[in-house]
Amino acid sequence: MTERVCGACGAEASPPFRAPQPEIAPDLDMRPGEPARSTLRDWVQVCPNCGAAAPELSALPSSARAVAESEEYRDLGTSALEETLELRRWALICERTGDRLQQAEALLQAAWAADDAAAMTEAAKLRTEVAALWDGTTDVELGLRRxxxxxxxxxxxxxxxWAATMSERGQDELARAIIAFQQAKIAARDIGRHLISSALPPPAHSPHVSHGQRATTGFWSRLFRK
Ligand SMILES: [Zn+2]
Structure with a gap:
């Protein structure tokens, strides 16, 4: 067994948290269902030596150390909503080490933490940042989450x-169903959370049925990746 160390500073690191398998469908932004959902606060580890934050400290590049020592990183301790702090710090490390996609995931998870804290303005601000990072994506799943x-x-x-842009590109049946669902919610000025399953056409309510199976592969494989 190899020793696990923080990639930023070399101090001993504990193994990453493994969330339980979700049993309930994810939200439309792919926040997993319970029981994984409520473990969000455990998803990021913080190095007790250098303060770097990441889901897996041993996977951090050494360049993360300078970020963890920066003033901006420290300032998040006073400017960020407490419940989002570790996720915001991970997002900053991703940003400074050039990983925009991971930065977006970190910020979206921070938005989920803000949702849980009923900090709606903060959650909206974080989602605006996520949408900016995903602007122009041609990836269908990222486009739907955006x-x-x-x-x-x-x-x-x-x-x-954005719904119109995605529709014009021509989408498979699952994506069309989700876009139509979102368009109805947009028209109703609904900013609420909805499950992917509520957007699927009736025969596809269960992810196990063959209808729409091909299109859902990406979504469901993400969920059960770990
Ligand atoms: Zn460290």
């Missing part, structure tokens, strides 16, 4: 425009 981020941030015009 649509949800825009709607839940209350950016209804941008959300409607």
């Amino acid at each position: 649509l949800d981020a825009l709607r839940r941030a209350g950016l209804f015009e941008a959300a409607a425009a």
Whole structure:
């Protein structure tokens, strides 16, 4: 067994947290269902030596050390909502080490933490940042999650425009169903959380049925990856 150390500073690191398998469908932004959902606060580890934050400290590049020692990183301790702090710090490390996709995931998870803390303004602000990072994506799954981020941030015009952009590209049946569901919510000025299963056409309510199976592969494999 090899020793696990923090990639930023070399101090001993504990193994990463493994969330339990979700048993309930995810939200439209792919926040996993319970029992994984409520373990969000355990998803990021903090190095007791250098203060770096990441889901897996041993996977951090050595360049993360300078970020963890920066003033901006420390300042998050006073400026960020406490419940989002570790996720915001991980997002900053991703940003400074050039990993935009991981930065977006970290910020979205921070938005979920803000949701749980009923900090709606903060959650909307974080989702706006996520949507900016995913702007122009041609990846269908990221595009659908971006649509949800825009709607839940209350950016209804941008959300409607993005839904139109995605529709014009021509989508498979599952994506079309989700876009139509989002368009109805946008029209109703609904910023609430909805499960993917509520957006699927009736025969596809269960992820196990063959209808739409091909299209759902990406979604469900992400969920059960670990
Ligand atoms: Zn460290």
